[in-house]
Amino acid sequence: MSTKIDIPAESSAAAKGKAPLIGMVSSSSSTNEKGGFKKGIAILDFLLRIGAIVTALSAAGTMGASGETLPFFTQFFQFEAGYDDLPALQFFVVAMAVVGGYLVLSLPFSIVTIIRPHAVGPRLLLLIFDTVALTLNTSAAAAATAIVYLAHNGNEDANWLAICVQFGDFCQQISGAVIAAFVSAVVLVVLVIISGVALRRQN
Amino acid sequence: MSTKIDIPAESSAAAKGKAPLIGMVSSSSSTNEKGGFKKGIAILDFLLRIGAIVTALSAAGTMGASGETLPFFTQFFQFEAGYDDLPALQFFVVAMAVVGGYLVLSLPFSIVTIIRPHAVGPRLLLLIFDTVALTLNTSAAAAATAIVYLAHNGNEDANWLAICVQFGDFCQQISGAVIAAFVSAVVLVVLVIISGVALRRQN
Numbered sequence: 336m337s338t339k340i341d342i343p344a345e346s347s348a349a350a351k352g353k354a355p356l357i358g359m360v361s362s363s364s365s366t367n368e369k370g371g372f373k374k375g376i377a378i379l380d381f382l383l384r385i386g387a388i389v390t391a392l393s394a395a396g397t398m399g400a401s402g403e404t405l406p407f408f409t410q411f412f413q414f415e416a417g418y419d420d421l422p423a424l425q426f427f428v429v430a431m432a433v434v435g436g437y438l439v440l441s442l443p444f445s446i447v448t449i450i451r452p453h454a455v456g457p458r459l460l461l462l463i464f465d466t467v468a469l470t471l472n473t474s475a476a477a478a479a480t481a482i483v484y485l486a487h488n489g490n491e492d493a494n495w496l497a498i499c500v501q502f503g504d505f506c507q508q509i510s511g512a513v514i515a516a517f518v519s520a521v522v523l524v525v526l527v528i529i530s531g532v533a534l535r536r537q538n
Numbered sequence: 539m540s541t542k543i544d545i546p547a548e549s550s551a552a553a554k555g556k557a558p559l560i561g562m563v564s565s566s567s568s569t570n571e572k573g574g575f576k577k578g579i580a581i582l583d584f585l586l587r588i589g590a591i592v593t594a595l596s597a598a599g600t601m602g603a604s605g606e607t608l609p610f611f612t613q614f615f616q617f618e619a620g621y622d623d624l625p626a627l628q629f630f631v632v633a634m635a636v637v638g639g640y641l642v643l644s645l646p647f648s649i650v651t652i653i654r655p656h657a658v659g660p661r662l663l664l665l666i667f668d669t670v671a672l673t674l675n676t677s678a679a680a681a682a683t684a685i686v687y688l689a690h691n692g693n694e695d696a697n698w699l700a701i702c703v704q705f706g707d708f709c710q711q712i713s714g715a716v717i718a719a720f721v722s723a724v725v726l727v728v729l730v731i732i733s734g735v736a737l738r739r740q741n
Contacts, residue, residue, distance in 0.1 A: 416695070416696075420693070420695035420696065421693060421695070421696065422687065423684040423687070455738050459734055459735065459738060462730075462731070462734040463731050463734065466669070466672070466727055466730045466731060466734075467727065469669070469672070469673065469676075470672065470676050470723065470727060473672075473673050473676040473677050473680065474676050474677070474679070474680035474683075475680070476677070476680075477676065477677035477678070477679075477680035477681040477684075478680040478681060478683060478684040479684075480677075480681060481626040481680075481681040481682075481684040481685050482684050482688075484625065484626070485685075485688075485698075486696070490623070490624060492619070492623035492624070493619075493623065493624065493689070493698075493699075493701050494699065494701075495688075495696075495698040495699075496696075496697065496698075498696050498697075520673065524669055524670065524673060527665075527669045527730065528665070528666050528669060530734065531662055531665040531666065531669075531733065531734060531737060532662065534734060534737040534738055535658050535662060535737055
């Protein structure tokens with residue numbers, strides 16, 4: 336990283352004026368080494384983004400499809416549990432679907448950073464929106480975790496009973512969805528850090 | 539931002555080799571305009587950081603001090619509620635204290651970026667750890683929110699009763715703490731974005 340690269344003074348000076356707006360096309364030939372590193376980072380970003388899409392959407396899907404109806408019922412009452420009984424799990428489905436949708440929409444910008452490794456605009460845009468998506472993803476995962484924990488363990492002091500005793504399958508489904516959401520949150524943290532590294536001064 | 543600045547070719551070339559390690563001391567005089575912008579951003583970062591410290595620590599403190607004992611009791615039982623009855627709220631206290639502690643420790647690095655607006659190392663370090671702190675802060679706030687919501691409203695389907703009916707003061711305290719945590723999360727999002735903007739190529 337700290338090796339000295341000889342850059343012709345003229346092409347570097349020409350790039351200084353244009354770079355933030357149209358990418359460093361004119362000087363891309365003189366900064367091959369850095370360009371290769373940036374391109375590698377951009378490809379890694381793209382692959383991680385696809386992984387995050389899969390985990391985020393599968394988290395939303397698993398949670399959205401979760402539900403269990405017990406095989407016995409009384410005259411007035413059938414025992415069933417679903418994610419829509421608990422507001423935190425409803426929020427989880429919506430938030431993870433939004434995060435997955437955003438990640439799909441962000442793919443073109445990620446491709447732009449592969450083609451133009453020195454373009455600052457798309458990279459900064461990705462950093463900002465990735466940070467917001469990370470916040471949404473984390474809050475969905477954490478709120479659902481608090482409820483899933485309660486469903487598993489209950490709480491004696493508040494007199495909240497563990498519903499997982501009856502609804503075992505339901506609890507397994509929502510636990511899986513929460514784990515997928517945490518994986519996608521970790522990938523988003525890595526994506527934000529990657530954007531930060533790629534934004535470093537590259538001369 | 540897109541104004542063309544005349545930078546003497548020699549001093550800029552000399553800075554290229556050294557900048558990532560010791561800051562752009564040699565060229566700071568020739569990039570006054572950009573340096574001023576970066577310095578302004580760094581000062582804003584410092585002020586926001588102090589604000590986040592106050593909100594994060596007050597969130598942890600308010601939650602840690604929360605508790606209520608009802609003025610009546612039976613022979614065997616005294617009715618009291620505290621944050622340590624609920625694991626999500628315990629996590630909240632620990633996580634917000636950690637975030638507050640990290641923010642205090644990050645102040646020196648923020649000061650370094652004020653003194654040396656072009657130094658990349660401290661800025662990247664702040665971006666990475668701010669992102670991690672943001673994740674911790676958001677998860678604490680969201681998990682506590684799920685529980686506070688449950689305490690306020692209860693849940694008929696899971697047969698969880700609203701404990702705020704009895705413990706009104708306690709619920710007000712924990713709600714306040716959660717709001718403070720969300721304020722600190724928003725400030726952390728802004729800090730991450732500020733770091734991203736400051737990391738842009740500055741030539």
